[in-house]
Amino acid sequence: MLCTRVIPIVLLDGFSVLKTQQFNVRRNLGSPITVVRIYNTRNVDELIILDIDASRQGRCIDLWTIRDVTEDCFMPLTIGGGITTIDDIRATLLAGADKVAINTQALMRPHFIREGAEQFGRQCMVVSIDYTLVEGVGWVFNRGIGQQQLRLLDWAQEAVAMGAGELLINCVDRDGMMQGPDLTTISLLRLHITIPIIYAGGVGQALDCADIIQAGAHAVAVSSVFHFTSITPDDCKAAMAQRGILVR
Amino acid sequence: MSRIGIIDLGIGNINSVQKALTALRIDSIVSADFSVLRTLDKLILPGVGSFAAASHALDVDERRPMLTELMHDKPLLGICVGMQLLATTGLEHGANPGLGVVPGSVDMLSTTQPLPHVGWNRVCVDQSSPLFANIPDGSYFYFTHSYAFTVEQQQHRLASTFYGVTFSSAVVNQRIYGVQFHPEKSQQFGLQLLRNFVELG
Numbered sequence: 001m002l003c004t005r006v007i008p009i010v011l012l013d014g015f016s017v018l019k020t021q022q023f024n025v026r027r028n029l030g031s032p033i034t035v036v037r038i039y040n041t042r043n044v045d046e047l048i049i050l051d052i053d054a055s056r057q058g059r060c061i062d063l064w065t066i067r068d069v070t071e072d073c074f075m076p077l078t079i080g081g082g083i084t085t086i087d088d089i090r091a092t093l094l095a096g097a098d099k100v101a102i103n104t105q106a107l108m109r110p111h112f113i114r115e116g117a118e119q120f121g122r123q124c125m126v127v128s129i130d131y132t133l134v135e136g137v138g139w140v141f142n143r144g145i146g147q148q149q150l151r152l153l154d155w156a157q158e159a160v161a162m163g164a165g166e167l168l169i170n171c172v173d174r175d176g177m178m179q180g181p182d183l184t185t186i187s188l189l190r191l192h193i194t195i196p197i198i199y200a201g202g203v204g205q206a207l208d209c210a211d212i213i214q215a216g217a218h219a220v221a222v223s224s225v226f227h228f229t230s231i232t233p234d235d236c237k238a239a240m241a242q243r244g245i246l247v248r
Numbered sequence: 249m250s251r252i253g254i255i256d257l258g259i260g261n262i263n264s265v266q267k268a269l270t271a272l273r274i275d276s277i278v279s280a281d282f283s284v285l286r287t288l289d290k291l292i293l294p295g296v297g298s299f300a301a302a303s304h305a306l307d308v309d310e311r312r313p314m315l316t317e318l319m320h321d322k323p324l325l326g327i328c329v330g331m332q333l334l335a336t337t338g339l340e341h342g343a344n345p346g347l348g349v350v351p352g353s354v355d356m357l358s359t360t361q362p363l364p365h366v367g368w369n370r371v372c373v374d375q376s377s378p379l380f381a382n383i384p385d386g387s388y389f390y391f392t393h394s395y396a397f398t399v400e401q402q403q404h405r406l407a408s409t410f411y412g413v414t415f416s417s418a419v420v421n422q423r424i425y426g427v428q429f430h431p432e433k434s435q436q437f438g439l440q441l442l443r444n445f446v447e448l449g
Contacts, residue, residue: 001369002367003388004367005366043436046367070264070267071267074268074432075435096261096264096267098264118341120297121296121297121364121394123392124297194362194363195362195363196362196364218362248388
């Protein structure tokens with residue numbers, strides 16, 4: 001049976017790895033090549049690399065960087081950042097990605113999800129959605145174009161209808177805080193969404209990963225605790241296995 | 249050492265496959281030119297995307313008959329959609345013809361589990377094969393797909409995987425092989441499988 005994935009997220013500002021807190025405070029963490037190499041030696045299930053400044057700066061994630069970091073990387077990769085055209089997707093896949101993460105362009109032109117799915121298969125299209133909580137309800141947020149008057153659940157359902165293969169859901173309020181995930185939203189989404197949900201935001205200890213899966217997510221994406229603490233992806237999996245979750 | 253050709257139909261993550269071979273110190277040539285592919289010993293057919301798009305890619309420049317001709321005397325490994333293309337028919341975005349070298353069809357997985365099937369799952373070998381030499385039965389490989397191969401004859405089923413339903417995760421017909429998973433992304437045992445293909449007698 002399918003194993004539940006623990007997926008490190010690596011954020012880039014175009015050149016360096018960084019980590020944000022609630023999408024604001026930034027810490028620079030050096031070269032992406034070094035960071036990815038470490039994950040590669042740890043045999044992680046999958047890796048997500050997002051250039052969080054690309055859309056706002058009107059460019060696509062730098063594919064030379066992607067080629068460099070994938071040089072000796074034999075694990076599944078999802079790449080995102082400023083992907084706006086079918087040609088961008090094709091170039092990103094050729095640079096070594098298996099899937100692309102689409103955020104801003106999907107919001108601006110939802111039909112782009114369908115076009116990508118028709119060309120590359122829906123398994124290739126990860127729709128990335130950032131959200132903030134207002135009185136417990138998730139609303140879509142975007143780093144480039146700001147707060148949207150769009151409910152998270154409505155947008156998630158539209159993205160699925162358009163042909164998304166997976167959803168990457170990132171809770172801005174929990175981002176980088178390491179104080180626990182937003183389990184309520186995960187459970188709500190799981191009731192309405194039929195494709196795999198990858199949740200990110202707030203993991204502070206290994207057991208949080210088990211909570212995220214038991215709340216209904218299909219995979220958990222983690223950044224801060226891998227950068228700033230001694231917790232490893234294997235620690236997360238050990239905690240999940242203790243709760244009876246199948247991991248590799 | 250076999251000379252390996254990676255067939256570039258414009259539908260695959262060609263570079264990932266070549267990079268994996270390079271890591272194994274195996275030289276390979278990426279080409280869409282059949283006069284080049286004809287001079288090589290073994291072929292790999294990678295593919296990402298929909299069966300329909302891949303089938304249409306075969307209709308360009310007489311690729312279909314040329315590929316069929318190459319498969320008469322060269323071992324071939326199809327990966328993901330490249331594996332699915334070995335079937336007679338694919339049903340993603342309408343019915344489209346495959347290469348028909350492994351009798352069967354490709355249809356959406358009929359499972360209650362969420363689709364696509366993404367992640368690491370066990371591959372259980374149904375018949376002993378040099379392709380799985382030195383790979384423990386039930387090893388994990390990386391999958392990302394919603395459609396799967398149904399063989400017409402059990403003899404063509406090389407390995408199976410369970411995802412709410414059991415499907416063919418590897419197929420074989422003589423020296424033509426196909427794997428639904430991505431060996432180039434499956435770390436240690438993925439690389440071993442590629443090595444096994446290259447070393448096939």
